[in-house]
Amino acid sequence: MANFLTRRLIIALLVALTVSIVGFSLLRLSGDLAAVLAGEDASAEDIARTAAQYGLDRHLIVQYLDWLFNALRGNLGQSLFTHEPVWEMITSRLPVTITLAFAALFFGLLIAIPLGVLAAVKANTWTDRGALFVAVMGQATPNFWFALILIYVFGVWWRQATILGVRLAEIKIFGMQLSGLPISGGATWLHYVLPVVTLATFVMPAIMRITRTGMMEVLNSDYVRTARAKGLSPGKVLFKHALRNAILPVVSLAAVQLGFLLSGSVIVESIFALNGVGYLAFESIKRIDFPVVQSILVILACSYILLTLLADIINAKLDPRVRLE
Amino acid sequence: MSGAHHYNPDDPPVLEVEDLSVDIKVPAGTLHAVNKVSFSVRPGETLSLVGESGCGKSITSLAIMRLLPKAARLSASKIIFDGQDLAALSEKQMARLRGNRIGMIFQDPMTSLNPVYRIGDQLEEIYLRHKGGGRREARERAEYLLEKIGIINPTQRLTQFPHQLSGGLRQRMMIAMMLMCDPKLIIADEPTTALDVTVQVQILQLLRSLQEEFRMALILITHNLGVVARMADHVAVMYAGQVVEKGSSADVFRHPTHPYTRGLLECIPHPGQSATRNKLGSIPGIVPSLVGRIDGCTFRNRCNYAFGDCATAQVGLRDVEDGHSYRCLLPPETFAAGKLEKA
Ligand SMILES: Nc1ncnc2c1ncn2[C@@H]1O[C@H](COP(=O)(O)OP(=O)(O)O)[C@@H](O)[C@H]1O
Ligand code: SF4
Ligand SMILES: [Mg+2]
Numbered sequence: 001m002a003n004f005l006t007r008r009l010i011i012a013l014l015v016a017l018t019v020s021i022v023g024f025s026l027l028r029l030s031g032d033l034a035a036v037l038a039g040e041d042a043s044a045e046d047i048a049r050t051a052a053q054y055g056l057d058r059h060l061i062v063q064y065l066d067w068l069f070n071a072l073r074g075n076l077g078q079s080l081f082t083h084e085p086v087w088e089m090i091t092s093r094l095p096v097t098i099t100l101a102f103a104a105l106f107f108g109l110l111i112a113i114p115l116g117v118l119a120a121v122k123a124n125t126w127t128d129r130g131a132l133f134v135a136v137m138g139q140a141t142p143n144f145w146f147a148l149i150l151i152y153v154f155g156v157w158w159r160q161a162t163i164l165g166v167r168l169a170e171i172k173i174f175g176m177q178l179s180g181l182p183i184s185g186g187a188t189w190l191h192y193v194l195p196v197v198t199l200a201t202f203v204m205p206a207i208m209r210i211t212r213t214g215m216m217e218v219l220n221s222d223y224v225r226t227a228r229a230k231g232l233s234p235g236k237v238l239f240k241h242a243l244r245n246a247i248l249p250v251v252s253l254a255a256v257q258l259g260f261l262l263s264g265s266v267i268v269e270s271i272f273a274l275n276g277v278g279y280l281a282f283e284s285i286k287r288i289d290f291p292v293v294q295s296i297l298v299i300l301a302c303s304y305i306l307l308t309l310l311a312d313i314i315n316a317k318l319d320p321r322v323r324l325e
Numbered sequence: 326m327s328g329a330h331h332y333n334p335d336d337p338p339v340l341e342v343e344d345l346s347v348d349i350k351v352p353a354g355t356l357h358a359v360n361k362v363s364f365s366v367r368p369g370e371t372l373s374l375v376g377e378s379g380c381g382k383s384i385t386s387l388a389i390m391r392l393l394p395k396a397a398r399l400s401a402s403k404i405i406f407d408g409q410d411l412a413a414l415s416e417k418q419m420a421r422l423r424g425n426r427i428g429m430i431f432q433d434p435m436t437s438l439n440p441v442y443r444i445g446d447q448l449e450e451i452y453l454r455h456k457g458g459g460r461r462e463a464r465e466r467a468e469y470l471l472e473k474i475g476i477i478n479p480t481q482r483l484t485q486f487p488h489q490l491s492g493g494l495r496q497r498m499m500i501a502m503m504l505m506c507d508p509k510l511i512i513a514d515e516p517t518t519a520l521d522v523t524v525q526v527q528i529l530q531l532l533r534s535l536q537e538e539f540r541m542a543l544i545l546i547t548h549n550l551g552v553v554a555r556m557a558d559h560v561a562v563m564y565a566g567q568v569v570e571k572g573s574s575a576d577v578f579r580h581p582t583h584p585y586t587r588g589l590l591e592c593i594p595h596p597g598q599s600a601t602r603n604k605l606g607s608i609p610g611i612v613p614s615l616v617g618r619i620d621g622c623t624f625r626n627r628c629n630y631a632f633g634d635c636a637t638a639q640v641g642l643r644d645v646e647d648g649h650s651y652r653c654l655l656p657p658e659t660f661a662a663g664k665l666e667k668a
Contacts, residue, residue, distance in 0.1 A: 222436040231423035
């Protein structure tokens with residue numbers, strides 16, 4: 001176990017390092033940072049001065065190592081635009097993203113697992129086909145489109161503006177300005193409802209399908225037949241004996257999904273104007289705020305690795321045959 | 326052969342099955358998996374259902390437990406267990422009986438225990454479900470039974486997971502689990518088929534001694550006539566969903582009458598004889614499809630005695646001697662000892 005953890009942490013560090021190098025190269029080679037920083041009307045001398053001021057005239061490798069050693073000491077630098085410390089920019093927005101991600105995963109699982117179990121128990125009936133239909137629809141609907149539909153239905157038709165986010169007035173839907181809606185200051189839990197619904201819809205289908213597949217297999221297993229032959233109640237057979245065995249792939253998938261949610265809610269955060277990490281990443285990419293983007297990339301890579309590690313540990317707890325090696 | 330009787334032939338049967346049929350809906354039509362099977366078994370008695378793979382042994386046992394696949398339909402004029410008509414019980418009442426008063430042991434001990442729960446959990450669970458009581462009481466019962474079945478160090482074994490045990494040990498655990506509630510009837514569906522030969526003998530001996538001690542009725546399903554000879558008081562030979570011969574195992578082994586039974590017995594290697602020619606199931610020909618209506622005798626395409634009527638006539642069970650019957654149109658004299666050579 002200790003061996004396993006050490007090995008996995010070393011792998012995590014190597015991946016983080018790789019991501020930081022790749023991210024650094026891509027971000028820096030995609031545009032001239034000094035030119036952007038110097039402004040639109042800047043002369044060649046202005047740009048050169050800016051480059052020198054920010055140390056951008058040094059060799060790229062030197063700059064990377066500079067960034068790396070600072071990062072290792074816990075210094076992620078400052079935003080090139082707001083001059084706030086990057087660490088604080090990220091941590092102040094993290095609660096929004098984490099709330100969103102966990103709530104979406106929670107509700108996604110809450111719907112997907114019972115639906116998957118039901119579909120397996122009622123395999124090849126209309127219930128099963130209905131569940132499949134829901135899953136296919138969920139999978140085929142683009143996130144942003146579903147979000148806009150929700151906004152349209154709740155905001156424009158029903159005028160339930162409280163349920164919507166902060167900067168809604170700026171958003172145009174189908175060419176129509178959403179004016180007249182009040183713009184509230186901070187985000188209350190109500191502002192999370194539609195984004196969570198949107199993201200849960202994104203998470204749900206795959207989990208439902210994998211639950212169904214797992215349950216189908218397990219329900220035909222010998223040990224489930226044994227459980228029935230023991231005279232156990234249908235609930236015990238289904239949830240204690242079957243689901244516990246079918247849940248292992250669900251755990252792994254949920255970890256990956258959570259990783260997606262932590263990094264992939266850029267669109268949803270932007271549309272619903274929730275000021276989370278996704279939104280910060282989106283804004284920072286737009287203005288080539290290099291230190292912010294680079295830090296977010298590395299943090300997300302690390303969280304992915306920690307999540308898969310967590311899934312492996314949970315699976316080892318759930319199934320005694322799984323050895324952590 | 327089982328010499329001494331461990332049961333009283335005058336006792337009322339624990340289980341009495343009459344005209345049990347199971348039809349299974351398959352894409353090609355209706356599969357008559359079990360066709361009007363009748364038998365009974367008394368306290369302390371071992372009844373063996375024997376026959377080739379696919380003849381309907383497992384489906385028969387699952388029908389008694391009412392654990393048939395969804396596509397299967399059960400009909401019977403009688404399934405009386407301990408004075409109760411099982412066919413009339415609701416699913417809830419039936420669940421109260423399963424594992425409690427009827428225990429069932431399956432073929433593959435490697436897959437029949439749940440891999441994610443400790444052995445102790447799985448044994449206690451069945452007791453808690455049916456007998457109530459506390460965890461401690463259940464644990465004590467489990468330890469008692471494990472000692473009884475000759476497991477050294479029961480307390481430690483109970484904390485292990487199935488994958489930590491050998492096949493033989495797992496089957497012992499399965500047996501112990503089904504004994505937790507002290508059932509009146511045990512149905513063992515090929516309990517030793519998946520095990521090593523040496524382990525097979527131990528498991529059979531164990532079943533035998535437990536059965537005597539607790540005076541349980543045992544329905545032992547097997548395709549192995551050696552197992553029948555060693556264990557059974559009575560035997561029902563099944564072919565294509567029907568019982569083709571039944572009686573005390575002494576009678577059936579002494580005077581095998583149905584051509585199928587005789588074929589099976591001929592196939593048992595005798596000491597000093599090469600086994601190659603004599604593998605079980607080496608009767609030429611294949612079992613007919615069970616889908617759709619079957620007229621006449623189901624064995625006729627493999628029978629050396631078949632004649633015109635065999636294709637059309639209703640073939641019922643007839644007596645060879647008292648309590649020994651077979652399903653064939655020809656009289657028992659046809660198959661007198663000397664004529665065996667004709668086949
Ligand atoms: N779930 C099922 N669906 C369709 N046919 C089945 C099913 N289970 C068993 N059968 C058929 O029923 C017949 C009897 O099977 P079974 O009782 O398992 O045989 P045995 O235990 O004697 O080997 C076989 O022809 C088998 O193909
Ligand atoms: S009824 Fe005919 S085919 Fe069937 S076993 Fe008897 S002789 Fe053979
Ligand atoms: Mg079978």
